[in-house]
Each structure stands twice: as structure tokens, then as C-alpha cells.
Amino acid sequence: MMLERVSRPKAPPRVAERPVTKVCHGVRLIDEYDWLRDPNWQAVMRDPAVLDPEIRAVLEAENAHVAAALAGTAELQETLFSEMKGRIEEDDAGVPAPDGPWAYYVRHRAGGEHPLICRQPRDGGEETVLVDGDALGAGKAFFHLGPSDHSPDHRLLAWTADDMGSEFFTARVRDLTTGEDLPDLVPEVSGGVAWCADGKAFYYVRLDAQHRPSRVFRHCLGTPVEDDTLVYETPDPGLFVSLGRLQSRRFAEISVHDHETAESRLIDLAAGDDARPVLVAPREPDLRYEVEHHPDFEGRPVLFVRTNAGGAEDFEIVVAPLEAPGRENWKTLVPHRPGVFVLGFTVTENWLIRIERADSLPRIVVRRLATGEEHTIAFDEEAYSLGLDHGYEFATDILRFVYSSMTTPSEVWDYDCAARTRVLRKRQKVPSGHDPENYVTRRLLAPTPDGETVPISLLARKDTPLDGTAPALLYGYGAYGMSMPAAFGTNRLSLVDRGFVYAILHVRGGTEKGWRWYREGKLAAKPNTFHDFIAATEFLVAEKVIAPDKAVAQGGSAGGMLIGALANLRPDLFAGLIAEVPFVDVLNTMLDETLPLTPPEWPEWGDPIRDEAAFRTIRAYSPYDNVTAQNYPAILALAGLTDPRVTYWEPAKWVARLRRLKTDDNLVLLRTNLEAGHGGAAGRFERLREVALSYAFAIAVVEGGLAGR
Numbered sequence: 040m041m042l043e044r045v046s047r048p049k050a051p052p053r054v055a056e057r058p059v060t061k062v063c064h065g066v067r068l069i070d071e072y073d074w075l076r077d078p079n080w081q082a083v084m085r086d087p088a089v090l091d092p093e094i095r096a097v098l099e100a101e102n103a104h105v106a107a108a109l110a111g112t113a114e115l116q117e118t119l120f121s122e123m124k125g126r127i128e129e130d131d132a133g134v135p136a137p138d139g140p141w142a143y144y145v146r147h148r149a150g151g152e153h154p155l156i157c158r159q160p161r162d163g164g165e166e167t168v169l170v171d172g173d174a175l176g177a178g179k180a181f182f183h184l185g186p187s188d189h190s191p192d193h194r195l196l197a198w199t200a201d202d203m204g205s206e207f208f209t210a211r212v213r214d215l216t217t218g219e220d221l222p223d224l225v226p227e228v229s230g231g232v233a234w235c236a237d238g239k240a241f242y243y244v245r246l247d248a249q250h251r252p253s254r255v256f257r258h259c260l261g262t263p264v265e266d267d268t269l270v271y272e273t274p275d276p277g278l279f280v281s282l283g284r285l286q287s288r289r290f291a292e293i294s295v296h297d298h299e300t301a302e303s304r305l306i307d308l309a310a311g312d313d314a315r316p317v318l319v320a321p322r323e324p325d326l327r328y329e330v331e332h333h334p335d336f337e338g339r340p341v342l343f344v345r346t347n348a349g350g351a352e353d354f355e356i357v358v359a360p361l362e363a364p365g366r367e368n369w370k371t372l373v374p375h376r377p378g379v380f381v382l383g384f385t386v387t388e389n390w391l392i393r394i395e396r397a398d399s400l401p402r403i404v405v406r407r408l409a410t411g412e413e414h415t416i417a418f419d420e421e422a423y424s425l426g427l428d429h430g431y432e433f434a435t436d437i438l439r440f441v442y443s444s445m446t447t448p449s450e451v452w453d454y455d456c457a458a459r460t461r462v463l464r465k466r467q468k469v470p471s472g473h474d475p476e477n478y479v480t481r482r483l484l485a486p487t488p489d490g491e492t493v494p495i496s497l498l499a500r501k502d503t504p505l506d507g508t509a510p511a512l513l514y515g516y517g518a519y520g521m522s523m524p525a526a527f528g529t530n531r532l533s534l535v536d537r538g539f540v541y542a543i544l545h546v547r548g549g550t551e552k553g554w555r556w557y558r559e560g561k562l563a564a565k566p567n568t569f570h571d572f573i574a575a576t577e578f579l580v581a582e583k584v585i586a587p588d589k590a591v592a593q594g595g596s597a598g599g600m601l602i603g604a605l606a607n608l609r610p611d612l613f614a615g616l617i618a619e620v621p622f623v624d625v626l627n628t629m630l631d632e633t634l635p636l637t638p639p640e641w642p643e644w645g646d647p648i649r650d651e652a653a654f655r656t657i658r659a660y661s662p663y664d665n666v667t668a669q670n671y672p673a674i675l676a677l678a679g680l681t682d683p684r685v686t687y688w689e690p691a692k693w694v695a696r697l698r699r700l701k702t703d704d705n706l707v708l709l710r711t712n713l714e715a716g717h718g719g720a721a722g723r724f725e726r727l728r729e730v731a732l733s734y735a736f737a738i739a740v741v742e743g744g745l746a747g748r
Contacts, residue, residue, distance in 0.1 A: 209228065493572075600621060
């Protein structure tokens, strides 16, 4: 769809300048838009209605400006929305996961926004809807059904939900015989629960006043939540606490970690009220590990441990006796191999199954515990995504995994580890039609000035000429060691079918090339992330894969920081930038240790309060602090009012400063979802409207369909 150039919108909102000055390490910092940070932000997370009216007026004016500036794309947005909705199987259902007499799964009803949690007898039979997300979300501006878990006797279901977008989940317990919720209600929970073996109590993580997961409690059914037993608490605000049940179901694991270290404590789920967390190995600098339990390996109960101990940068798997699990007793089972990154693992009665990545591609390795014999589950495509579905059962030979590529829709397979056979349980349907033969996916390697190569996963139609004329949407992240999988996504087809090249640039900061790839994109090496993206974009232009003046870059959260850095470093390289919930006010945020994620994230970015070198490194790249008087491409920033991860004022301040200093006539837009948080709209269809807005912006930018400012 070609767009006519729309009429120039009215002048953008003017945001008042109220300079606040502070001095850090002898440097005078001036923030003219600091007032956009509501001092009552913790209350806003719980109730958006209490936002300062003056700040709300700014955000509403910005939203109105977006609507006016993109009015010429309204028809295109509706077309994109309809296309993307048409690719969703409206009554989609997951593959049932067996557990004893039942099989549990999640599905959607036709037209429904939210999931339904269901079960049926293991061998088939009548379905029971356990939790109806559509009914619970009816009439609410925001609703997100979170993690759930059934009790070991299948009588109860603990389920969680967030109705503000601020990730304050409330846990409830449903009687699966009557379908009614018990009086038990636990507020401000992080993640799911771990049931005790008798089904009379469960463990959970509670958020503190700073929205940090720091404490583990045990709740006994039928007792007031105020009487819940504190099982574990970390006094260190720089550590995250998470909770998960091990595959054997005997233990729950309390993981206490940041981005560099981790330690585990185990709770015996059969020990009742007397259970106390038992430390596996004490935390050490740069030591990371996670565990699984086996009740009888080589004649004794053991823990399998995935760890980087002893210089195993890409991780290895060791075994430790359960009764003495300290590091001094760790014995290597799967040795470290540099460049082969062990992503994760699971243990069942007869099998150790790990997923690892080599040469930027994942693979599954199955090991028979009795003999040590291993085999690999192989795949043929040039670039693909692969994940394990751990399921509920321990005594099983069946491994479930999920496979897709940028051209191949998602497939769920059950693999028999003993017979080495696989059964396709589900292939993602695209109701409006999808022929993989019409598309091509490629894996490219872009050279960088410092001698590295950046992997690129690329998708295009076969009939798109790669002669230097194609527009492109380039996606990047590059933080926290998270890799961006080359997975199937139906939404991006709306761009690709219009002649776009869609590419994921696997920049440093992720682990696509092992832990080193992450280490070389964090702390003082963080600028590598930005320069990798620039080098990869220049490579695509030089190879005539994309047009030199039709590239749009997109990233969210920490990837939004990447977008902000690109705006300052190479504004000439991109026609447009899309920054979703962008972490752009890096220096001010890392200097504010009252914010939820600041202390836990100092190992990722550096502590500018106590470390002058870290202060100067962050100040040199922080997008907000480096806005300058120069030309910028068209920019669309998206925010969420109740976002506890990237607070709404970061993109609001960034956009205000960009508009004040830039020397061009390109649009800079800010849209804030006033009813959602970090993930945007929670409903599966409502979320598509936000995607349609971003894609319409990208199309309008490359087709010259936007007026200035």
C-alpha cells in the first residue's frame, strides 16, 4: 500500500523545562525534564489514577500528537491489524502435557483475548476449563493471566493474575472439584508457586516495597496471608530471588542471583512445616550454577549442576552427592568445550537432556544416564529456533521440544529418547495461508572493525529483489546474555509481503556465540553492542541486501537503549527508529538506587555511584545524555505507564530533549499506553494494534509518507 504524504500535523507538545542540577564525580549534570518523574511513582504502579495530573496531561498530549501525525496511516493500520489477526488461529490450543491421570494445556476460544487453563483425562475425554481468562478480564482495561500450577493430588490449582500491568501478581487457589476459589489470596507475588507434596501449602516469592523479588514465603491453606512463614530473605538489594520446582518434584529451588553470580537453596517439598532451605554451594564472584535432582544415579541421590565453575565460561555439567553438594564434591560429567554454550538442561529418570549452541545454532543432546551414551537431535535449516518443554513428569522417555524457523511455523514434537523416533504433535496453523516456499531465510556474517563477525538472521520473499532497493526492518537487543532466536513470527510477514527485508542482528551482549559474546557487550564493553549493529547494517547495504536510505531499526527495553545510541551515533544510517519501552535514561537510572532494577543491574551496566570509571563509561553512551544538536531520523517511542522495568519518564524525557535539540524536520513521536506496563497491551488482539502502529510507521517512513516534526 503506497501512502500519500500526509499534511503536516500541528506543532508537537511543548514540555516545560525545569532544570535540576546534581554533581557526581565532579561532573555537573543538568536534567531539565526531571519533573516528569512522579515522586509518587510506587503508588502509580499500583493505581495509575494517582499520577500527577500535570504529568498525565503531557502524556495525553503526546498520545494525541501521535494520532494526528499518523492519521494518514489509519487505513494502513487497520489493514495491518486485519492481516495479522487473520494469521492467528483464534481457537488455538496447546498440546496437552500429561501428569498422572490428567493432561493440562492452555487454549483460546474464537474471538477471545485471554487464555483458558484447561485439563482433560490423560487418554482423552471431556475437557474441563479450570480458569477462564476471558471471563476474568472482562471489563478491565488491563488483564494478564500469569503462571499457574496444580497441586500434586490434582485437587487444587494455584493461579496468578495482574490487572494493572505493573507485574504485581495476585495468587489465588481454585478448588477443581467445585470450580470455586478458596478464601486464600496472596498479593504482590513474583512468578509462580511451588506446592508442598501434601497439597496443603505452597511456597512463593513476594515483591518488596521497591518492587524487588527478595523474599520466599510458605502459605498454608486456610490461614491468613499475614501469618505466612518467611522461609528465605536476601538483605542485598542487588540480588534477584526466584523459585522453581525441580523436575523430580522432590525439591523446589530458590535461586539467588544477579547477572554475574548465582547460588541455590533447596526446599524439601515433602518435609512439611519443618522444611528449611539447604544451601547447595555458597555464592562466589563470577560463579553461576543451577541444579536438577535425581534420586538414584549410580546408586545414590545426586544433584546435576550446570555451572561455569573453574573457568568453564560456556558452562559444563557436573554431578554432586545430595548429602554433600558443595563445590568441593563436584565431579565433571559433561566437560566444558569453548564455543559450545550449554544453554540449559533437564533430568528425567533415565535421561540427561541438554540444549547447547554451537556456531550460533542450537541443538539437543540426549544422554542415557545408565551408560553415558549420547546422541544429537539434528535439524537442517540454515537458521532456526529450538526450545525444550520440560513438562511435568520425571519417569518418562518422552522429550517434548518446539522447533521453528523464520519461514517454518512452530512445530511441537514428542521425541522418544529410547526409540529415537519423533511424533509431530502440533504444527502452527496460519488461517489466512502461509507457503514457506515463497520465502527465504539466510544466515549471514557481518565483519566488524575489530575483527569479529556479527550473525544476521534474515527473512525475505523469494521475489524480493536483493539489489540494494529493498526497505528493511532491522531488529536488535544485545543485553543480559539473551539471544534472539531465529523463530517464526506471523506479524513480520506483513512487512515482508510488502517487499521488506526483515533481519535480526545478533549483536554482542547476547550469547549467540557463547558467553564471551555476552561478556564483550556489557559494562565497559557495552559500546560493542552499538558498533556491531552499525557494522552489520553497513554490511547489508554494501552487499546490496537492503537500500541505503530505507533501513528502520527496532528494539525494546535494553534493545531500546541500542536504538537510542544508534540515534546519536549514526542518525544518517537509518530512515527511522522504533524504540519500544526504551531504556534510554541510563545514567540517571543507574544513579538512583531506589528504582526497582538499579542495584541488581549494576553488574550489567556498572555502578556509577561508587565507580567513577563506570560513571564516565555510561555517561559517554547513555542516549538521553548524548542527545545533541544534529539531524535525527524519524523516531517512534512506545512506553507503558505502569512499567516497573523501564519507567515511563525515560522515553518521555528523551523525546522532549530530542525535539528541543534536533536540527531536522523529522517526526519524533511518543505514545504511552496509559493502561499497561512493560509488555504493552495484554490481550492477544489488542497487542496487534500496537504492532500495527509500529509497522505503519516503518512503512510510512520508507515510502516518504510522513510530514515533519
